[in-house]
Amino acid sequence: MGQCKWCSRTGWFLSLTSEGLCSSCKPIVHMDVVQRIRIINDSMKIINNSKNLDTRLSRLELLIDHANALLRYEQKGIFVADQSPSSILSKYLGMKDQIIIESLKNDADLAIAKSKSAATLSAKINVLQKVLIKIKEYEYKTTKSNALYSLGKLISNQMHRYQLENYLDAANKAEFKSQKNKALDQYYEALYLLKHDDVDDTLQHEQINAIEKKIIELGGSIK
Numbered sequence: 001m002g003q004c005k006w007c008s009r010t011g012w013f014l015s016l017t018s019e020g021l022c023s024s025c026k027p028i029v030h031m032d033v034v035q036r037i038r039i040i041n042d043s044m045k046i047i048n049n050s051k052n053l054d055t056r057l058s059r060l061e062l063l064i065d066h067a068n069a070l071l072r073y074e075q076k077g078i079f080v081a082d083q084s085p086s087s088i089l090s091k092y093l094g095m096k097d098q099i100i101i102e103s104l105k106n107d108a109d110l111a112i113a114k115s116k117s118a119a120t121l122s123a124k125i126n127v128l129q130k131v132l133i134k135i136k137e138y139e140y141k142t143t144k145s146n147a148l149y150s151l152g153k154l155i156s157n158q159m160h161r162y163q164l165e166n167y168l169d170a171a172n173k174a175e176f177k178s179q180k181n182k183a184l185d186q187y188y189e190a191l192y193l194l195k196h197d198d199v200d201d202t203l204q205h206e207q208i209n210a211i212e213k214k215i216i217e218l219g220g221s222i223k
Helices: 025-049 053-075 085-092 095-117 121-138 145-176 180-195 201-217
Strands: none
Touching (some): 053 085, 095 145, 121 145, 180 201
C-alpha cells in the first residue's frame, strides 16, 4: 500500500511519483521547491558578490529561512536538489561572522588607503572615522567581537599617528619660521596626545622624551 511522503495519505490504489508524492502534493511541493531553490541560488550569488554588508547579511538570513523550509522535505525523504538543504545550512549558518569581519576588514583597508592620499588632516580623520563608527556598530552583532575590536584599534591608531604627525609638522614649521611660542604650543599638543592616549607610555618612551627635549630647548617646562 502506497503512502505519500508529504501528506501521509495512503491507499492501495494511490499513485505515487518517483519522489514518493501523491498527485495532489506533487505540483504543490514542486512549485514550492522551485521557488525556494531560485531564491537560495540568487542569494548565494549576492552573498558572494555584493559589496554592501547589510545586503549580504539580509540575503544570508533569507537563504537560511528558505533552506530551513526545504529541510522539512528532506526530513521526510523527499529529494529537492543536488545540494541538500542540510548541507546548505551547514555551510551558511555560521557565515554571519565571516561576512561581517571580511567586509569590515575590506572597508578598513580601503579607508586607510584613501586616508593616505587625502590632502588634509580633517579629510584623513573623516574617512577613518566613518569606518570606525561602522566597526563599532557591528561589534555587538557578531560573536567575534575581539576581531572587530582589534580592527577598530588599528583604525584608531592610524588616526592617532596622523594627529601626532600633524602636531609635529606644525611645530617644525613654526621653529623654522622662528615662531617659538607657536612651536611650543604644537609640541605641548603632541605631548598631551601621547600621554593621554590608550597606548602604554613605555612603548612611546622615545617619542615622549624627544618632544620633552624640544619643549625644554624652546624654553618651555615639563610638569
